[in-house]
Amino acid sequence: MIKLAIVGTGGMANGHAKAFASIKGAKIVSCADLRADAAAAFAKTHGIPTHYADHMEMMKNEDIDAISNVTPDSAHCSVSLDAIRLGKHVLCEKPLATNANDARRMLEAAKKAKIINMVNFSYRASSALQKASSMVKEGKIGEIRHFEASYLQSWLVSSSRKDWNKNPGSRWRLCSAAGSKGDLGDIGVHILDLTTFVAGPISKIYCNLKTFNKGNGDEFIDGMKMDANDSFSATVELANGALGTIHSSRWATGHSNSLALSIFGTKGALKIDLDKSWGDLQICIGEKNIA
Ligand SMILES: NC(=O)c1ccc[n+]([C@@H]2O[C@H](COP(=O)([O-])OP(=O)(O)OC[C@H]3O[C@@H](n4cnc5c(N)ncnc54)[C@H](O)[C@@H]3O)[C@@H](O)[C@H]2O)c1
Known part of the structure; x- marks a missing residue:
């Protein structure tokens, strides 16, 4: 069973939660959003057992294999790098980063840690x-x-x-x-x-x-x-x-x-x-x- 968490519980995260729920062998175990009320409401809607206002706290407390980074574009790099540092695989929403240097940093960090850092170009x-x-x-x-x-x-x-x-x-x-x-x-x-x-x-x-x-x-x-x-x-x-x-x-x-x-x-x-x-x-x- 692959244990997943969603970071950023706004509009697009609903699509991620529904899609993950339909995959046998995957389970969403937690979610996090800077807006604690949004994370709580999201967890309730999608039947997710735990929710946090801080993605670091979530990744340290919960047993998670991978995160779905569905934060706004400007937060993609820092949230993904945090996950990579803690050994979590990442599915990051597009755009991967807001500049080429940040995208390269994410790529290098993921390669070094042997972590999957995939960008969600959904039309593929x-x-x-x-x-x-x-x-x-x-x-x-x-x-x-x-x-x-x-x-x-x-x-x-x-x-x-x-x-x-x-x-x-x-x-x-x-x-x-x-x-x-x-x-x-x-x-x-x-x-x-x-x-x-x-x-x-x-x-x-x-x-x-x-x-x-x-x-x-x-x-x-x-x-x-x-x-x-x-x-x-x-x-x-x-x-x-x-x-x-x-x-x-x-x-x-x-x-x-x-x-x-x-x-x-x-x-x-x-x-x-x-x-x-x-x-x-x-x-x-x-x-x-x-x-
Ligand atoms: N692949 C696609 O087709 C597609 C479609 C829509 C959106 N997106 C992408 O998804 C991402 C999110 O878009 P959205 O429409 O859901 O935005 P949104 O504004 O509805 O939701 C973003 C959520 O992230 C939270 N957030 C912000 N900073 C955070 C942080 N550091 N840690 C945790 N939570 C944080 C916000 O409080 C908000 O609830 C964007 O990067 C967007 O480009 C992709």
Whole structure:
């Protein structure tokens, strides 16, 4: 039986708890959140035996094999390093860290301690994505020449986040001082991972980041400066020479959560639209139109 604990019991942690509960041979034995009341409520909802307001206290007191780090982005590095130091394996939410140096420190610490330190790029679970990646590796679409990738959300212009401007829970995502790297660091990392997983690593990138006025004429809400980027567009060249674009926005009216990738090679093309289906991969081999 693998004994797990969840650190950070906000929105996303519910998905982790439900998924772990469905795995035979795994058990959630504890959880921790800086907000003790949130940890207690979470433990009650998911039937977790113990809860803490301090993840260190939890890891020292409880018999735990691994933690799920579901804290906000700015806390990923310190919480994961604490777990690695205590010999606990880590599933860390994306982005792994908020800068490359911290990510390298986590990697080095995990390697040295022989600890698994995995980042949760959840869209890798798509069978269409896995198939696209293997088809490219097997040379089924030839040499990649071009690609288009986008991740579109609309929560800054819709009620999908229960009016983000009245909901303090969503605000750290819009504020650099709270550790947010904006749209690029939040959903941009997903579309960058998805694209490079299938098409290969990036060699050159030009990226334009944009922060729009949030509509109330005041860039501060409850003392938090809403200055993190909320859209980006990038022109990208891959190490294999392919050219393409990657863009993302939280202002994409009509798209609650849409990820799409098209790849064009010398022998064929592939198209994924995760908004429509996680399992459907559109394939064109030869000159037949994509279908
Ligand atoms: N993989 C995905 O598709 C996906 C989707 C949503 C969120 N996420 C990621 O999950 C993480 C959490 O997002 P969320 O939406 O649940 O945020 P959230 O703000 O709803 O929850 C974060 C929780 O962590 C707690 N916390 C903060 N610092 C802490 C610390 N040092 N120790 C313990 N608890 C701490 C907060 O009190 C809060 O309850 C983020 O990194 C986000 O990028 C990933």
